[in-house]
Amino acid sequence: MELLIYSDSAVFSEKVSPLLYRNEDIHSLFLGVLGQIQANQYEDYFLALAEKEGEIAAACLMTPPHALQLVVFRHFPEIEQVIAGHLQNLGVEVSGIVGEQETSRLFAEAWTRHTGEQIKVLMNQGLYRIDAVSKGLKKSEGTWRVASKKDAEILEEWYRLFEQETGIGRHSTQAEATRRIADFLERKEVYVWEVDGVAVSCMKKSRPSKNGITVSFVYTPKGQRGRGYARSLVAEVTDELLLEYDFVMLYTDLDNTTANKIYKEIGYEQIANPVHLVFEEQ
Template sequence: MEFTPYKDVHEFALQAEPILAEKEDVYSLFFGVLQAIKAGRYDNPFMATIEEGGQVLALIQMTPPHPLNLIIVDEKRVEAILDVLIGELVELEIEMSSVISLKSWAYRFVAKWQEQTGMGHQLLMDQGLYRLDEVNEALQPSPGSWRLANEGDCSLIEGWFTIFEEDTGLPITPLEDVKKRVATFVGEREVFLWQHEGKVVSMMKKARPTQHGVTVSFVFTPHEERKKGYARTIVAACSTELLKNYDFCVLYTDLMNPTSNKIYQEIGYKRIADSVQLGFVVPETN
């Protein structure tokens, strides 16, 4: 097996995209990030393949400080592929804080990573990946209507961004970085807001478009407006809008939150895979 790192994203895409296109929904995170790398939105991405006899066996991608993303193409040779990958990562002294992948691949990776490095792991996100092809038209919407966010909404979205990270247990992004990210989201017309009686009560955004699909993310309703159906309504309405331009939508849910999983299934989202993000930790010593 041969490990090949890539500096040129277009050369990497020639190897990766035919594989990603075969399971565009399941590989939507990897595929969407690859498109963002091609658009110049990430600095110093790490991209690599593991190949043998001209066949790609695995795809590896990381955009620091985000997790290492791993796709195993040859399921029958997972152990050997991971041995090669981890050996190369150690030799190259690649710095990473976590790995994200389909559940079985991620747990096999961290087990071998611990053998090589002594690093333990902790569960950061236990996620279900859902796909939507058609919205359930029988849903009763909450009152109000959706609109795209504009510059005047940025301060509100910035505050919600931080609360969202707190609620989901994600690392808190510095305020200056939040401001830059929100400005980009709004400038790219990615943020949808639900408004009722002149007040914004919920939001979501689109992310990581691929050839045929798009991701729904950052679904948030402030605490005082929850349990009124706004989250389900905005996701249903704006998914309907997105399906005018895409064949399908995907989203990730926290499997530890049965309410959100129920809401998305009511809209018409169907679970297609399980994914985890596992963080690396230094084992405690006595």
Template structure:
């Protein structure tokens, strides 16, 4: 087996893409981020593979400060790949703050990482990855209508972005960076809003488009507007619009939040895999 680090995203993509296109929905996060790396949207990405006799066994991708994303192509060689990858990451002095992967793979990697480095790990997010091909037609919708967000909505979206991070336990993004992120979202026409009687009550955004699919993310309703069905309605309407352009939508849910999992299934989303985001002590 050979652990190969890539400095050039196009070279890495040539090796990883043939596998990723076969599982475009299950590994949409990896695939979508790879597209963004190729477009120059991330600085200093980490990209690596494990190969043997021309056969791809594992792929790794990280865009600091985000987690190391791990895919094991050959499940039967997972343990060998974990040993080799951890040895190489340690040898190369690559700081790993967290990982994200299929649950089985992530725990196997984290346990070996703890054994070799002494760093313990904890669950940051227990996730389910869901796919939607068609919105349930009989779904009852909340009053109001959706629209794309405009620059006039920037201040509200910035506020909700920070509240979303707080609610989900994500690391807090500096205000200046939030402003930059929101500007980029609005410039790309990525944010959907649900409005009722002149009041904006919920939002979502599209992210990481691939050849046939797109991710729904940043689903947020402020506390005073919750339990009125707005989030479900927003995601249903926004997803239906996205399905005019894409074959399918995917989204990640917090498995510890039964409400969100229930509403997405009511829309028509079906679980693909269990995923987990694990953090290592610093």
């Protein structure tokens, strides 16, 4: 089996997208980040295809410092171990892996046998899909709108709090948060729930594919929780997004029972249980 590295994301996409689109919802993260790479939202990225007998067996994608994504299309014996070996021989640095449970576990075990690192479960995830919002859902007071530059300061604060509370990856500096929120606002990706002219909750759309789009950065500050703001915001914006897309996706932390309950009430249904593993020095 050989591992082919691609510097041209368009060529890589042309080869792998037909395989990914066979299960567009399951592979929405891979497709979405690949789309962001093609839109020049990442300067640094790694793309590779594992091929055997002229056929694509697996695909790798990584945007450092984020975790590796590995999708296996043809399950040859020890394919995860072979790919881990190829990456290590190439000197590729991998901080973790996110994706299907068994593939991620086998890759992580092979990787850490060589590095001596330990494997930590950063998040046991639920991948949810919705095709229609539940009817008769009670709405909280307030209305939603697309966020604007006037919301930048509060969104920067919420973004950093969101990272701290979810434990997702490294914590952004103030400068990094400012830059990311500015990018989100420029692309009109963030929505807020507003009560009496005050923003009380937020969410983001991201990573569109041909037929779907993903919801992320759902956050309500502690002083505003328990009033249904996030549920109302996600429900109403999801309904709006479904006018343009066939389905909407989101990832959750399965340990967060409140969030999972809210999404199910809206009409989201869990379709997969991916995992995010990180590698740490012992």
